[in-house]
Amino acid sequence: MRRFLPSPGTRLRLRLATLYRVVLPGVLEGLAARMRREGRLPPSLLARALARRLFPGLMRCKGEAAPQRPSAEVIAAARTAIARFVPTEPDLARLRDLDLNGLLVVPGPITARGLAWRRAQPLLEAPVRRMILVPWLGHGGAERVALNAFRAAEAQDGPGRTLLVVTDSRRVEAPGWLPEGARLLVLEGGEGLLLMEDRVALVAALVQRLRPAAVLNVNSRAGWEALLRHGRPLSALTRLSAYVFCEDHDALGRRVDYAYLHLRAVLPHLAAVYSDHAAFLDAFAAAHALPPDERAKLRPVPQPAPAPTPPLAPPDKPFRVLWAGRITAQKGPDLLPAIARALPGMRFEVHGAGARDEVRAALRGAPPNLTLHGSFGDFAALGAGRHHAFLYTARWDGLPNVLLEAGAAGLPIVTSLAGGIGELVSDATGWPVATGEDPAAYVAALRALRADPAAATARAARLSALIAERHSVAAHAAALRAGSGFLWDGAS
Amino acid sequence: MSEIGVILPVHREGLLAEASFACALDAARAAAGHGIGVTITVVADRADAATRALLPGWAARGATLLESEAGDLGLARNAAIAATPARFIALLDGDDLWAEGWLTAALAAARADPRRIVWHPEASLYFGAGDPRWLLHPDMEHPEFDPAQLWLRNSWNALCFAPREIFLDIPYRPTDLSGGFGYEDWNWNMNTLRQGVLHKVVPGTLHLLRQKAVSLVRSTAAAGALVIQPGTG
Numbered sequence: 001m002r003r004f005l006p007s008p009g010t011r012l013r014l015r016l017a018t019l020y021r022v023v024l025p026g027v028l029e030g031l032a033a034r035m036r037r038e039g040r041l042p043p044s045l046l047a048r049a050l051a052r053r054l055f056p057g058l059m060r061c062k063g064e065a066a067p068q069r070p071s072a073e074v075i076a077a078a079r080t081a082i083a084r085f086v087p088t089e090p091d092l093a094r095l096r097d098l099d100l101n102g103l104l105v106v107p108g109p110i111t112a113r114g115l116a117w118r119r120a121q122p123l124l125e126a127p128v129r130r131m132i133l134v135p136w137l138g139h140g141g142a143e144r145v146a147l148n149a150f151r152a153a154e155a156q157d158g159p160g161r162t163l164l165v166v167t168d169s170r171r172v173e174a175p176g177w178l179p180e181g182a183r184l185l186v187l188e189g190g191e192g193l194l195l196m197e198d199r200v201a202l203v204a205a206l207v208q209r210l211r212p213a214a215v216l217n218v219n220s221r222a223g224w225e226a227l228l229r230h231g232r233p234l235s236a237l238t239r240l241s242a243y244v245f246c247e248d249h250d251a252l253g254r255r256v257d258y259a260y261l262h263l264r265a266v267l268p269h270l271a272a273v274y275s276d277h278a279a280f281l282d283a284f285a286a287a288h289a290l291p292p293d294e295r296a297k298l299r300p301v302p303q304p305a306p307a308p309t310p311p312l313a314p315p316d317k318p319f320r321v322l323w324a325g326r327i328t329a330q331k332g333p334d335l336l337p338a339i340a341r342a343l344p345g346m347r348f349e350v351h352g353a354g355a356r357d358e359v360r361a362a363l364r365g366a367p368p369n370l371t372l373h374g375s376f377g378d379f380a381a382l383g384a385g386r387h388h389a390f391l392y393t394a395r396w397d398g399l400p401n402v403l404l405e406a407g408a409a410g411l412p413i414v415t416s417l418a419g420g421i422g423e424l425v426s427d428a429t430g431w432p433v434a435t436g437e438d439p440a441a442y443v444a445a446l447r448a449l450r451a452d453p454a455a456a457t458a459r460a461a462r463l464s465a466l467i468a469e470r471h472s473v474a475a476h477a478a479a480l481r482a483g484s485g486f487l488w489d490g491a492s
Numbered sequence: 493m494s495e496i497g498v499i500l501p502v503h504r505e506g507l508l509a510e511a512s513f514a515c516a517l518d519a520a521r522a523a524a525g526h527g528i529g530v531t532i533t534v535v536a537d538r539a540d541a542a543t544r545a546l547l548p549g550w551a552a553r554g555a556t557l558l559e560s561e562a563g564d565l566g567l568a569r570n571a572a573i574a575a576t577p578a579r580f581i582a583l584l585d586g587d588d589l590w591a592e593g594w595l596t597a598a599l600a601a602a603r604a605d606p607r608r609i610v611w612h613p614e615a616s617l618y619f620g621a622g623d624p625r626w627l628l629h630p631d632m633e634h635p636e637f638d639p640a641q642l643w644l645r646n647s648w649n650a651l652c653f654a655p656r657e658i659f660l661d662i663p664y665r666p667t668d669l670s671g672g673f674g675y676e677d678w679n680w681n682m683n684t685l686r687q688g689v690l691h692k693v694v695p696g697t698l699h700l701l702r703q704k705a706v707s708l709v710r711s712t713a714a715a716g717a718l719v720i721q722p723g724t725g
Contacts, residue, residue: 022623068628073696074615081591081617081700088511089589091620091702100617104625114641121640205643208720233672233718 011099018102024050026104034195068105075100112189113198117205123185128210129153129161130486131238133203133220135168137175137184139377140326141401145243145276146218147177148303149486152477154179156487165206167199167222174377187222200225207238214271216486217242224262231269241272241486245398246280246419248330259284267294272485274301277399277420300420301479303401305471308464311410311457312385319346319450322387322411324376324402325394327354327362332393332416334362338439339391340370343446349387351376384409389449389456394418395436404471407463412456414445429463494529496520496595497578497656500555501535501568502586506542508702509586513550516584519595526596533576535560537568543586565708566664566676569650573659582653590651591698598653601694609690610654610681613697620703627701631693632685642682646719648691650677651699662687665721667712674712675719682719 027050070078078100082092110118130153134146146164153162159181166172166186178184187194187202194202199222207215207226215238217223227240234240248257255261263273263284275281281298284290290298314320325331333350340348346369353359353375363372376382379402384390390406392415399420406413407424415425416436425432431445449456481487498516502509513534520530534550536543537560551557558575560568565585573581580602582595591613598611612629629648630637641647662683667674681691704710 026623070615070626070628071696074698077591077593077696077698078615078617078700081589081698084592085511085515085589085700089619092700095617095619095624098624103617104623106625106627110638110641113644114638117640117644118638201644204718208718209643211720229716230672230718231716233716236671236673236722237718237720 014097014099015102017097018099022098022103033197069101070105111198112193112195113201116187116189116194116198116202119188120185120202120206123163123183124206124209126160126183128163128183128212129157129214131163131165131206131210131212131215133165133167133215133217133223135166135220135222136171136173137166137177138171138173139177139375141276141398142219142243142245143174143177144401145245145303146216148476149216149218149480150182151179152473152480152487154182155473155477156481156489163206163210163212165203165220167203167220176377196222196225200229204230204234207234212238214239214241214486214488216274219243219245219258221258224258224266227266227269228262231266235269235271239271239484239486239488240269241274242266242270243274243276244280244284245275247396249396264288267297270297271488273298274480274486275299275398275420276301276303276401277423279420279423280398296483299479299482299485302471302475303399303404304473304476305401305404305467306380306408308408308468309385309410311460314386314388319389320387321346321348321389321391321446322351322382322384322406323348323391323393324351324379324382324406325392325400327352327359329358329362330394330396332395332436333359335393335437335439335442336370337363337366339393339442339446341365341367342439342443344369346446346450347371348391349373349382351382379405379409384411387411389414389446391442391446392416392421393436393442394421397421399424404467407460407467410460410464412449412460413463414442414449424466425463428459429466430459493577493579494531495578496523496528496530496580496582496599496653497573497576498530498532498582498584498595499535499569499572499576500532500584500586501537501560501565501572502539502543502546503537503565503568504540504543505586506540507546509543510546512584512586512588513546513553513555515589517553519590519592522592523595523599528596528599530595531556531576531578533558533572535568535572537561537565538563562666564666564676565650566680567666570659570663573656573663576656578656580653581656581659583651585651585701587702587704588651589700589702591700594694594697594699595653597694597697601692602653602655605692607690608655608658608688609692610648610652610658610684612648612652612691612693613699614693614695615697616649616651616699616701618701618703621705622703629691629693632691639685642678642685646675646678646681648677648681649699649701650680651701652691653694654689658684658689662689667717668721669712669715669717672715672717673719673721674708674715674717678719679721 163183170188203222203226244259250256278300285295327333348370351373390411390413397419413430417432433441435441523530532555534555535558616627618625664676
């Protein structure tokens, strides 16, 4: 048997060969996978990935253990074994030309995924009955929907049995929205290194580890991708459900909502698909000619609204119009300057925030009777009673919570008929605007509202009554509890 | 009863399996040189013709042959272990190789520590399709061992050495790839941990594992399979 004892020159050659044939291709493949999935590659990442691969001990994340290498004894055993088996194993012959010390070591230094999992452990000790996945915790409508489900689950199971998981980022801007003592897990892997594939793996591990009776996905990308990848086995371990809301479009107008991208593929694994209104579900069912069993999974859930408050009588002048929402193309804030210019006798109080460029572009040329107040956390803080009307200009939407809040506060409403809004606002309960892209239509509706205070009062009262009847806490919980849904406890 | 029963499942490895059998036979002869009795049990689980053609030659070289129609690696191992009266079981797969000294070193470690322990080599060197790489098996008694990580990735492959009663007490569960449940070795590792079994390494020992372009592990990953099955913890 020939022993393989490389000289110093040979060792350098082996190291270079290993770098070129194994290390670099491995790093580049890893980065390519990230580019495909994440769509972006910060320039620093290539250097960092290469450095971590070549010098695993040098760029450790906080909490990482020291990297391990095979012992000299094992390296020697490998050289002996390779020499022994090479006569019948051509696949081993390649290893003679490589530096065995330079090969990738698994598990290597603990990964961002492993760190995130380690950090999560204290929250996983107590049993979890239900789990809700959200991408982040901002001040959006989807977060409200998720927290409505969270409160309903806690009301049913008792506190501490429901785990809210922030899956896609560390963004938690609305912790105040959470009930006191709520179990909140933010997937966080240290230095922002968690890739989407890590987040998907963590979601799958959470379900396997906790075995909750039910999981509800509210716009979590990691949740949707886990359903795509592991939907069948996940559905055997827990009862899966998801919320969908409305079409969503990117800057080029392409549909990017999860209902469009993923729902058809994962529907067989879901027990229920919820929306805050019916029209979107009806359209999905029609578009795919869903068979009855799949159609029966699609269920609108009325979101609970605040208790109706008796409308205050604002001072007659000036006539104040309240607008509240995110400053983004979806909500149509760019229509506001034209509307305000056409109605100089009204004041437009605009509450909301968005990306700086988007805000500047949307409100360019706004007249002095339009005031942008910036972000808001809670509708109740906007002083609805000081306004005469609520204006809503969304181009696409579900059934926005802010309309329920404005209606419950007794405000007469002028609104587009995007998404499910028509299920709430009609000529009997407000001033719907069918042609939502036309500022003149909103101007006409606001003029009609101001011209007929009696009608404004009557329609607002009917809207408030409708909301109270349809959007109660009990109705919301009952919808989530119905057949095989998120809160169903029939035969779990 | 022999001291060590080597279990070698074969399926569709064809001529590759000869290298694994020859490796097991060499290890058995080396152990016999130290007065250690070793038997080799080959279980042919829905084996193809090319693999099956090797079996008569192996029987002539002393192997015990078993037939299995389970179509499941874990169940085939269970059947072979049940049919192999030995104090310790050493698992090998039909396309993998042990470096010299594995059986004797593992036996020495197992004899020296009577606790319920599954022994693994210090390292496995993966070769063949894809990039070569090391898998360093963690020792549960190492201060930095974190059992929670087993929920994210398998720490030990199947080629282990352990008292036979551990395998009888905790048999492999069947996999169900069409239902999305696989990784029989990962599942077994988790079950053994749950039942208080230790996993430790034998320092300085090595296995060589062949990576194939099409393999059970790759099919399992491509199927998006999970490791924890319904009805289990």
